Amino acid sequence: MGVGNKELLILGLMCMLGNCFSKCGKGFITNEGRDCVDVDECNEDPEQCGKGAKCYNTNGTYYCVCLPGFRNIAGTINFTVTTGQCRDINECTAEGGRCGRAGHCSNLIGSYNCTCQSGYFSPNGTEKCREINRCEESKINICGENGTCQNDELSYWCKCQQGYSNYGNKRTPCSELKCDGFSADSGPTQSPRGLANILSMMRNSCLALSSPSAAGGEKFDGETLLEKLFTATEAVLSPGRPDTAEDVSLLLGTVENSIMFIGPQLKGNHTKIQTNETDAQIAVRRGSTRPTGAIHLTNENATLETDWETASGTGTYPGFAMAALLTYKNLKISGNRSFEELKGREKDGVDPSFQIFSRVVSVVVSNPSTQNLSRSVNITLRHLKDAEESPEERYICAYWTERETWSTDGCYQHHSNATHTVCTCEHLSSFAVLMALYPIEEPFGLLLVNNIALIISIVCLLLSILTFMFCRSIKGTRTTIHLHLCICLFLADLIFLAGISQTEPVNGCRFVAAMLHYLFLGVFTWMLLEGVQLYRMVVLVFNATIRPLYLFLAGYGMPLLIVIISAIIRPKGYGTDKFCWLSLEDGLIWSFVGPVCFIIVINVFFFIITVWKLAHKFTSLNPELSKLNKIKAFTVTAIAQMCILGLMWVFGTLLFQEGTVHTRTVSAYIFTILNSLQGALIFILHCLLSKQVREEYAHFLSCICTTHKKRYSDLTSTNPSSTQSQGSRSGQQTSESQI
Template sequence: MGPRKALLILGLMCMLGECFSKCPDGFGNNHDICEDIDECKEFEGGCGNNTVCFNTNGSFYCQCEDGFANTKKKVNFTMDDGQCKDVNECYDNKEICGHKAVCFNLLGSYNCTCHSGYTNPTNDLKHCIDIDECKEAEMKKDLCGIKGTCKNIDGSYWCMCPEGYTNYGHESTPCSELDCETFQANSRPAQSLKGLADMMRDNCLALSNPHIASEGKTDGEALLEKLLTAIEAILSPGHLNHSKDMSGFLQTVEKSIRHIGPQLKDSITEMETTEIGAKIAVQRGKTQPTGPILLTNENARLDTDWTTAAGTGTYPGFALAALLTYKNLEKSVNNSFEELKGHEKNAKNPSSFKISSKVVSVVVSNPSTQNLSSPVNITLRHLNETAESSEVEYICAYWNDRGAWSKEGCHQQQTNATHTVCTCEHLSSFAVLMALYPMTHPFALILITKIGLTMSLLCLVLCILTFKFCRSIQGTRTTIHLHLCVCLFVADLIFLAGISKTEPVGGCRFVAAMLHIFFLGVFMWMLLEGVQLYRMVVLVFNATIRPLYLFIAGYGTPLVIVIISAIVNPKGYGTKEHCWLSLKDGFIWSFFGPVCCIIFLNVFFFIITVWKLAQKFTSLNPDLSTLNKIKAFTVTAIAQLCILGLMWVFGAFLFEEGIGTTVAAYLFTILNSLQGALIFVMHCLLSKQVREEYAYFLSCICTPQKKRYSDLSSTNPSSSQSRGSQSGQHTGESQI
């Protein structure tokens, strides 16, 4: 109904007396005149977000803004008919930006972004045009390198490389010069090393062919696998015996990795064989990469950054960093320490060196690896867990071009029992070396050694005189004790005078051989004592052993062992630190082996002896006097074996090269000093017969009496016989 018609009806109704005070919906009363209300102005936002309001006579309606649609798909609606939501133009129309751009939906709109190699100079959403990189490169002069030729293609460009240059099959990468002659083997190559160099040279020459490179026939992963297989073939038989061969091998491997890296497709490539493990990281792009690099395996860790790996020269379009770990190479390069001499922390106490980690090589694309912009950190795991001490020092070293280990430019940052962190200003092949310093004993230990062994020697002299001249205890056991003391006396005397006299070499070897003989002799005589105790318990009559047999066993057996040992390994006698048996190649077991066998046999005889004694004590008519004496003999023999055996348990650690503990040295010295005193107490002072002889001897010295001839002539012969029979009653073993 129109406004005029509404006013006319309203006027007629008023004439009939039926006027109303309010207007219809959508109109307002203005001085009794109904006028249209503009709801769009009066109720702002009445249609909701992302909408446009349209006023009508007596009403209004809503429409969604461009890029939005009503949820109930109505063109004209009110606020009760739903809301306007964004329309995803990129989803509804896949070709809205064309094939040269990518569509990004926006709130109520969308945006087209051109692909790399295209531009939109007019900001027209659907008009991306190709960029001619080659024209722009005419001013830059470095898009394809100095020798490369740029060829524009739709959306990109190609770098055409001449012979001798390559872009490694990546068309948009600058052409890099190839130096294939760098893989030419040196003047004295191993045959297998020459094969490796020839393989890499052939691949390099193939890359320098423009036709092969343009066809993209390079396969970096396959070439890396061939390289690792060739390395395994070289290292497995141990062909690299010369230090110069080793230097050539390491350099060839590093050059090969630097050559293969740009041909790899993945950003991280990892391969492993039984001899070597390789982890290679590669970055490509038109700008030099930045950020940290972290390459790890179970034996090493490399911490550096891409700026250091790429270098400060012309960026060739790629950068690489590689960590190579040789699994068994430390055995082949555990030498050539000449250039480390003089680097010891104590110049007066020169050290010996040995490899203490796996050998690793670090390779980067930076051509200037001898002067890096910032140092790299290499963490190496120790082969054995050994904490640093006064006798041990860990050194970071690298294998130089002269075929020797050097520490110039490499510093130890921190170390513990399991790992050492090395900071190096250049790159090469690295390892952690362990410098072993000979153990320097404190003054207190030296003093205890001299005083203790001197006292032991004095006690042994008393024992030897007692066993030789004391008539009341003569017998097989006394003969055994006499020669046991002789061997121990000579061994201790040589030990005290010559254990540290390492010069001249011949004299040191003689001292070591003598110590070997007489210390073995001590154990052999103790074994004979165990055998004699066994015979005394088992055999009632004729329990003695002929002296000739005793001498053959007590002295002949050690002599035969030493002669055989000297023939097998004559250089095993004498070391740089002590005149004793060498620990290399297990030569020390020429002493500890027989000692262990003797101790085992002695323990066996002692067990049988004690068992037989127990049986005799429980018999009906035991000879208690005899059994008690044998029991005392057995106890002293077992105590003697325990002390000497325990002494050599600590003696096994005393001569360790560089890692002998001071505690072991103290215990060995104390127990060694107790030997003479122990034998003197057990076999002399605790023996009643010996004490009586000592008393008689001292009485003769302290109270001498000059007897007249008449006194001597009137001496009762029977008294002399009675003293002899009394002495015979205490003869011990002779009565048994």
């Protein structure tokens, strides 16, 4: 009771001092008029809600709301200092991709900032980066004169006029499509078989790219079109084609233009394609900026060393650059006319002959000014065969011109070894390494031996011809064969001595080559007839005569037929730059070597049978032993004759082929010696060693040496024993001549 009174007393004192029990509630205050007034907590304490929040006063209280870039840790939107707190939001992680793919996001307290890549911008620093409107901001038409710049929400693209294209790269300038360059009407009327298919395919693809609605246009992707190109090229490069300089130029130009057209359509940066006839590598770079750096393209037969500045050029950059290396594995560009521009390289007053010593290689780049490059390019070409450069040989770097000839202007040899030649060129085209062959003057000794040997052979053959024509005691089929064999060999040696090196005029040289071809084939044909005759003499028991008509048809007709067919098939194969003989390049030499090998094989067969038959007859008691001995002698002489002539042409083949100086010199000496032995051997074996012929010679000489009176007295002599002896000898000779 007492305690309660004390508390009431204290309470009363407090009320008297401070007006304790006010009639205003929490968040209000009494003003001077004793009215309740709201307290503005936000105004009294600006940090009431803390950093990152905004304070809102209400009647009797307040609440806090987080500013953008902040978030209440309690998760509610409205809060007080006792129920929440604002914390910074990392927009770069919380909301990925806020600046877009072309921007970089940087977090700030309560905000963030977008940093854009080159060519992009963010309007206020917090929006997604988008591409600059180049259609409006660029001072030049970035799509080219024949393209229209089109803007979309984030970028731009180029719309090309008909006849122009950016090859699917929509943000690159429009380039002209030269579809008319793939027209068959632009080339020779007689083009290589299959090339028309390439031109048609490329033209249709070009028209389809130029205008998708073009009639007949069939559109392929770059890789498919490239594969179709080289499949069709392989058909054009089949053996024996192209066979003219015009066809070669058309093929090279068509393939180069096709690669220029296909290159920008390839998806990959490096493409390689290989067929049986070609080997190609193509490098492509795309982008708004011109590429830089080195280019290295290589295959089994060639290597290209250059850079992207050279490949793209210094003019307007179309958004892509390309470099291609193409090797033709079996393309042959030959003919004297193709080397006309290389004349004037005399050495000791003598012009060299030329031959292609590497694969033909084409280099294609997107630079439109390939005839005036800012830097030289290096092209390494592998030789067709390993060979050390000798005094009579020189390696030359050459390119194929529009004039359909080889030229060296702006292209020179940088380095050569046994296997490769490095060519440095100031322009681009189709290249090859040529070998200049300087003829070596024949030694005086060889010329002397050659002339003496041929003269000896000609004299011996002439004596043999006269003997076979006028010696009555040896008349018969075998003598007829020997006579015409000697006639063919005599004429061949005369023409060989006078015209083998007379290469001018060309038609005269071809006539000499054709006559030598015919006459030497005739020699071997008559040798074959001799083998047949020996075979018949043994097998048919000596009844072996052959009608002269059949001999002439075979001995002269067969060689004539071979020469006519050869001249029709390969008329330009008769005569070379060095000799008036058959060319070794186009296979015409086999029209001589083939029949010769066949005749030798057949003769060997006949001789083996003949020797076997003779051996069998000698073992028996044969009354015709003397005749067998004669046939044996005939066979031995025929075999010796065939061996001499066969060996002569083994070395003759080496003489007319390209080889080392030592090999050709040795072959020339042996060929010359054997050639002289051929005529001398016929005269010795068939004339001097024949008893009948020697008696005829003795009788002829005695007639010359005896005076007219002596001869008259001998003729009027009536000695019966002499007459009987002469008659007996004449009968014996007549019986022997029948063999």
